[in-house]
Amino acid sequence: MGEIRNVQIDIIEDAVKSLFLKANTSIGQDIYNALFDGLNKTEESPNGRDVLGQLLKNHDIAREEGVPICQDTGMAVVFLDIGQDVHITGGYIEEAVNRGVAAAYEEGYFRKSVVTDPLFDRRNTGDNTPAVIHTRIVPGRLLHIIVTPKGFGSENMSALKMLTPASGVEGVEEFVADTVIAAGPNPCPPTIVGVGIGGTMEKAAILAKRATLRPVNESHPESRYAELERRILERINRSGIGPAGLGGRITSLAVHIEYAPAHIAGTAVVVNLCCHACRHAQVTL
Amino acid sequence: MEAIPLITPLDTDTVRRLRAGDRVTMSGVVYTARDAAHKRMIEAVEAGRPLPFPLEGQVIYYVGPAPAPPGWAVGPAGPTTSGRMDPYTPKLLELGLKGMIGKGTRSGKVIGAMERYEAVYFGAVGGAAALIAKSVIKTELVAYEDLGPEAIYRFTVSKLPLTVLIDSLGNNLYAQGPKVYRR
């Protein structure tokens, strides 16, 4: 067993704040490059090219001027991988995360888009908290934080299906492609398609969300899954939906699959759509 | 293809000439409204109260902008998904609304009303929010301040880049565009 390492709560709060400030204002180089290649190599449609050109210009403005890429600065999703030898001191970690979120959304002039109650009094909480926090205890003495502000144009187009084992690979392929194609222009294509397969229904959902975080130029390390990702991507891009849904070759930039062992009686599949403004940032403390 | 310059408010002749797929740049005044503001406007109409702005010839932009950073007229201001406004839209078209700016598909009822009352649905690029904000030169609060980003604002825009998604004959770029590239 390693020695216990103390981590001051303020450090976590500050890290969450600076990660959200960064994620909301500067897109990952992987996505920027994919849009750039789309414009210069792949996209044939004039409308599609016009859209990609606007998106690249938009990313440049956001980065240079430190303003949000998109007005929907999302719900704050935070993944915490906490080493089991870490001892957090000075307060409660979830409160620190929420303080970091509130500070970033205030300082960054980000839109506050969270309401207190989903049904009865949809009152804005005023500071974009609470964050959605996914915590894992992992080996070691480090603390890894990933933040992803999640816009709802794309989140709303996500879907879950409990497939039977008999539906097989083809069943998954069809469900994922159909979900993206049915979403049409709504999730702000070109999208990044996160797919979680296996586990229980909530396990698949979290896998799908994590899958959206993978760099778009990286395919699954296992060749069978990498091949499936490629096939689904091709099928989606044959739809012709294109950038912003105006018609074109590039409807999605990538399909990312994460899987987990499954029950003998079922195959949970979740499709979590992320728009071209698929924002995330991370740090290891 | 050159973008067609448009000045708001829009008259019926201009509206008639626009076709799905046309690229335009819009200058003049547009009003912002999204879910909550639409609900209140329709409640006002039903109660016989006046609307916060006269609809005749006007353009509504479906947007809930981020707060304006120092030196900006408005924060990032890209379009939100228009479909959520569909239940309220036919009534507003009947009252003279000529243009809508948003992203995403519209219902058959909305398209039918656009044909009947001759109106156009324009698309702004979803997520190009900082770029769009650069075209907004002035923001004034019009009504429903308590709704925060969902309040109604009057934006003065200069050369806002848009594409005609659905024209007054019901031609729909979301249907036509992808067809060309489907394989």
Ligand code: SF4
């Ligand atoms: S789906 Fe993404 S790009 Fe589109 S409006 Fe929402 S956050 Fe912005």
